[in-house]
Amino acid sequence: MPSHPLRDRTAIVGVGYTEFSKNSGKTTLGLALEACYKAIGDAGLEVTDIDGVATYAVGDSTLSYVVADALGIEDTAYFLDHLGGGSASQSTIAAAAMAVHSGVATNVLCYRALNSRSGFRMGGTGREPRTAGDAQYQSPYGHLAPGQAVAMGARMHMERYGTTKDQLGAVAVTFRQHASMNERALMRTPITLDDYHASRMISDPLRLLDFCLESDGACAFIVTSAERARDLPQPPVYLSGVGYGPGRTLYSKAWMDPTESGARFMAPRLFGMAGVTPADIDVACIYDAFTYMVVVQMEDLGFCSKGEGGPFVASGALALGGSLPTNPHGGHLSEAYIHGYNHVLAAVEQLRGRAGPRQVEGAEVALVTGAPGGAGIALPPQCNGLVLRR
Amino acid sequence: MATNVSRPLPLPDIDSRPFWQGAKDGKLLIQRCPSCRSFRWPPRDFCNVCYTPGGDWTQVSGQGVLLSWTVQHHLLHPGFADEVPYVVLAVALDEDRRCQLLGNLRRATAEELQAGMAMEAVFEEASPEITLVHWRPRRD
Numbered sequence: 090m091p092s093h094p095l096r097d098r099t100a101i102v103g104v105g106y107t108e109f110s111k112n113s114g115k116t117t118l119g120l121a122l123e124a125c126y127k128a129i130g131d132a133g134l135e136v137t138d139i140d141g142v143a144t145y146a147v148g149d150s151t152l153s154y155v156v157a158d159a160l161g162i163e164d165t166a167y168f169l170d171h172l173g174g175g176s177a178s179q180s181t182i183a184a185a186a187m188a189v190h191s192g193v194a195t196n197v198l199c200y201r202a203l204n205s206r207s208g209f210r211m212g213g214t215g216r217e218p219r220t221a222g223d224a225q226y227q228s229p230y231g232h233l234a235p236g237q238a239v240a241m242g243a244r245m246h247m248e249r250y251g252t253t254k255d256q257l258g259a260v261a262v263t264f265r266q267h268a269s270m271n272e273r274a275l276m277r278t279p280i281t282l283d284d285y286h287a288s289r290m291i292s293d294p295l296r297l298l299d300f301c302l303e304s305d306g307a308c309a310f311i312v313t314s315a316e317r318a319r320d321l322p323q324p325p326v327y328l329s330g331v332g333y334g335p336g337r338t339l340y341s342k343a344w345m346d347p348t349e350s351g352a353r354f355m356a357p358r359l360f361g362m363a364g365v366t367p368a369d370i371d372v373a374c375i376y377d378a379f380t381y382m383v384v385v386q387m388e389d390l391g392f393c394s395k396g397e398g399g400p401f402v403a404s405g406a407l408a409l410g411g412s413l414p415t416n417p418h419g420g421h422l423s424e425a426y427i428h429g430y431n432h433v434l435a436a437v438e439q440l441r442g443r444a445g446p447r448q449v450e451g452a453e454v455a456l457v458t459g460a461p462g463g464a465g466i467a468l469p470p471q472c473n474g475l476v477l478r479r
Numbered sequence: 480m481a482t483n484v485s486r487p488l489p490l491p492d493i494d495s496r497p498f499w500q501g502a503k504d505g506k507l508l509i510q511r512c513p514s515c516r517s518f519r520w521p522p523r524d525f526c527n528v529c530y531t532p533g534g535d536w537t538q539v540s541g542q543g544v545l546l547s548w549t550v551q552h553h554l555l556h557p558g559f560a561d562e563v564p565y566v567v568l569a570v571a572l573d574e575d576r577r578c579q580l581l582g583n584l585r586r587a588t589a590e591e592l593q594a595g596m597a598m599e600a601v602f603e604e605a606s607p608e609i610t611l612v613h614w615r616p617r618r619d
């Protein structure tokens with residue numbers, strides 16, 4: 090089979106990030122500028138080399154033309170303001186890869202900047218909920234936050250497959266252990282399963298420690314061609330595969346089961362483009378807005394069979410030293426919540442071999458996912474992911 | 480039941496107005512494709528099975544099965560301060576399991592719930608304009 094035309098043709102050559110915190114004391118513009126200048130510098134480029142700017146937001150950040158102007162970029166050959174959070178995270182990098190490979194742009198800057206703790210909170214705290222469109226069938230019943238949708242998916246998974254709260258808790262405990270080795274992480278004190286069970290109930294069956302953090306911060310990346318990447322100072326991290334998959338509303342034609350996610354549609358395309366199988370993944374950075382999302386993605390990405398996600402995540406496989414070291418930075422559950430972009434940062438750091446005490450020895454191929462798509466009831470966002478290679 | 484004016488209420492649109500009018504009249508109205516006769520929820524202007532435009536608003540039984548539920552302990556909106564912890568549930572209609580409606584639990588507690596149990600619609604006035612559709616276990 091001929092190699093996919095996009096495989097390994099573009100690379101991430103620069104990364105930048107701000108401090109992750111609960112209160113940045115900065116605007117999202119300020120955060121974006123700091124991360125973007127750092128990424129451009131890390132790549133060994135100048136502002137004048139950047140001709141594309143891509144970002145994503147849910148009405149909670151600064152648009153790309155404002156950031157481009159403030160950075161001093163005079164001309165923009167490519168831009169993207171993608172609507173979404175986890176559903177749009179890795180797909181902005183995929184879009185940058187396509188823009189570069191097609192020749193539309195040369196060096197594309199991708200950023201995500203948000204004050205998701207001190208400002209716009211995903212659960213809606215402090216603002217009126219949407220009541221138009223499909224939200225009119227949800228908000229009046231107090232169905233207001235993603236965690237509720239995922240809790241309903243988790244309950245179905247538990248009823249059908251016998252997935253346990255201990256297994257969900259194992260995800261939280263494992264990622265916290267990883268975060269304890271990460272100076273960037275907001276939550277570094279190790280926890281036990283007892284701590285997990287003692288945490289406050291939020292959306293039964295999901296407790297506080299099933300939920301990710303809400304954080305302020307920004308991450309930025311530079312995507313360029315594989316050819317140019319070889320002349321730049323950092324070891325290139327090649328984009329081997331980019332993948333998209335469906336989401337799920339209350340009205341779906343083919344796919345009605347909240348115990349499945351869009352990742353099962355995406356996985357064969359993503360791995361196929363990269364020319365790898367799940368067994369080739371050395372390190373995984375899996376979108377973990379909730380513990381249950383990790384369980385369902387392990388199944389739908391093909392790391393275990395359907396219904397075996399619970400035992401799989403509790404087996405030790407996800408730990409550093411396990412068969413699939415996952416979220417070595419601590420994930421959204423314990424490092425920070427930069428809507429999927431801190432997962433890209435963690436993967437690049439692993440493939441550059443610069444992850445310090447949490448380095449996966451000899452890591453060559455990394456998987457990074459955004460929101461899994463569906464995996465809950467009335468949780469529309471779509472699915473996206475990347476396979477990266479050093 | 481007391482209603483709290485600060486709770487979010489639906490903003491009916493051209494697609495959904497017949498549904499909300501039906502609820503106000505104590506009827507559960509669901510669109511049905513004029514061509515392939517499949518039921519459709521939420522309201523949409525085209526059938527996604529046979530792509531035919533339009534839908535016939537059809538009164539259904541108001542009966543279905545419980546798909547899943549969550550008990551919300553954390554207060555997300557001041558309008559629900561008197562309700563926490565409250566149950567949000569999803570019911571698949573007997574007429575077509577693809578029609579999945581959300582609602583709150585009425586006349587039962589979360590402890591009584593079991594996946595797959597029979598449920599029926601309960602109509603509850605939330606404002607002079609809006610009646611919401613909630614659900615209770617069927618007892619027959």
Ligand SMILES: [Zn+2]
Binds near residue numbers: 512514527531
């Ligand atoms: Zn039809």
